[in-house]
Amino acid sequence: xxxxxxxxxxxxxxxxxxxxxxxxxxxxxxxxxxxxxxxxxxxxxxxxxxxxxxxxxxxxxxxxxxxxxxxxxxxxxxxxxxxxxxxxxxxxxxxxxxxxxxxxxxxxxxxxxxxxxxxxxxxxxxxxxxxxxxxxxxxxxxxxxxxxxxxxxxxxxxxxxxxxxxxxxxxxxxxxxxxxxxxxxxxxxxxxxxxxxxxxxxxxxxxxxxxxxxxxxxxxxxxxxxxxxxxx
Numbered sequence: 001x002x003x004x005x006x007x008x009x010x011x012x013x014x015x016x017x018x019x020x021x022x023x024x025x026x027x028x029x030x031x032x033x034x035x036x037x038x039x040x041x042x043x044x045x046x047x048x049x050x051x052x053x054x055x056x057x058x059x060x061x062x063x064x065x066x067x068x069x070x071x072x073x074x075x076x077x078x079x080x081x082x083x084x085x086x087x088x089x090x091x092x093x094x095x096x097x098x099x100x101x102x103x104x105x106x107x108x109x110x111x112x113x114x115x116x117x118x119x120x121x122x123x124x125x126x127x128x129x130x131x132x133x134x135x136x137x138x139x140x141x142x143x144x145x146x147x148x149x150x151x152x153x154x155x156x157x158x159x160x161x162x163x164x165x166x167x168x169x170x171x172x173x174x175x176x177x178x179x180x181x182x183x184x185x186x187x188x189x190x191x192x193x194x195x196x197x198x199x200x201x202x203x204x205x206x207x208x209x210x211x212x213x214x215x216x217x218x219x220x221x222x223x224x225x226x227x228x229x230x231x232x
Contacts, residue, residue, distance in 0.1 A: 001161070001193055002028040002051065007060035007070075009046050009216075020046040022216040023060065030161075033185070033194045035207035035224075043216040044197045045166060051195060052085055052164045053077040065161070082110055086155030086163045088184075090170035092147045094139040094154075100126070101135040104153045111158065125153045129183070145176030152183055156192070163187060165196040169203060181206050 009021040021043045028034055038044050049055040050062065053069065054077070062070040065084065069077065086107075087093075094103050101122055108118045126132045129149045139147055148168065155163055165184060169177030177200075185206055188194045196207065204210045205224050212220045 001030040001032075001065060002026075003061075003063040004051075004057075005061040005063075007047075007050065007057050007062060009043070009050065009055075010058045019216050021050075021057070024216070024218055026211065026218065028193065028195060030193055031188070031191055032209065033188045033207040034196070035204035035210045036195065036197045036213065037199070037201075037204050037210060038213035042213040044213055047213070048164055048166055048195070048197050052087060053081040082107065083158065084161045086158065086160040088148070088151055088155045088163060088165040088168045088180075090167035092139070092144075092151045092171070094147055094150060096139050099136050099138055100131060100142070100150050103139070103150055104157050107154060107158050121157060122153075125157050129153045143176075144172050145179060148172060148176065148180050149183075152180065156187060160192065162193045162195065165194065165198075167197060167199065169198075169200065177203070 004024060004026050007021055007024045008019070011018045011020060024047065036044050036047065046055070050057050053064070053072070056072065057070050060070065061068060064080065067080065069080065072080070095106070098106070104125060105118050105122045108121060123132065126135055129152060131146065131149050131153060134142060134146060139150070142150065163184065168184065169180050172180065181203055184194050184196065196203070198204050207224055210222050210224060211218055
C-alpha cells in the first residue's frame, strides 16, 4: 500500500539547511496499524505530512497505491488524498463556525456527492460514533472527547483506505483517550490502514508495529502483540 525508499526532506533558508528526514525506507501493508514514535523534532510530523500527500519529499521515492507520487504537484496530491486518506489531529481542527453535521459533511462536498447522499452518509457516521444527538451543536459546545469523535467522524466519512493520526489523544484525558484508541482499533479491524504518531508507549502498543525515529532516521522497528494478516 505504501512504500518509501531513501526518503529525504530538507528545509533551506539563506543561512542554513536542516535535515528533517534522512534516507528513510519503510513499507506499510494494507490493513496494518503502524505506530510512529520519537522525541520532538525527530521528523515524525514531517513524515506524516509526506505520507498524507500534504508535502513532497526533497528526494527518494514514495509509492502510494501503485502511484509514484514523490514529484506530484499540489493538485495531483489533493485528488489522490481526498479519496484515500483521512486525518485525525491532536488539536481536532474543527471549524468553529460549522455545526457537527457540517464539519463531518465537508469532505463529501469536495467529492461533489449529491446532497441527499451526503446527508445519509453523515448520519450513518455520526450514529456509529454516538454523536447524532449533537449534530446541530457547534464545536465550542462540545467536550474535548466529543470534539475528537467529530474529528474521527470527519476522517472516515469518505471511507478512506488510510487514516493518519497525529497525537490523536494528546489533548484528552485518559478515559477519552482510551475511547479514541478503541475507535481507531475498531476501524483498523474493519480494514482501514492506520498510521499514528504518538508519544505514548501505551497507545503505540495498539499498533501491529512500532517504528522509532531519531534525528530524521529510523532507529528501530518492533512488532507488538497485536495480530495482523500480512498476506494482504
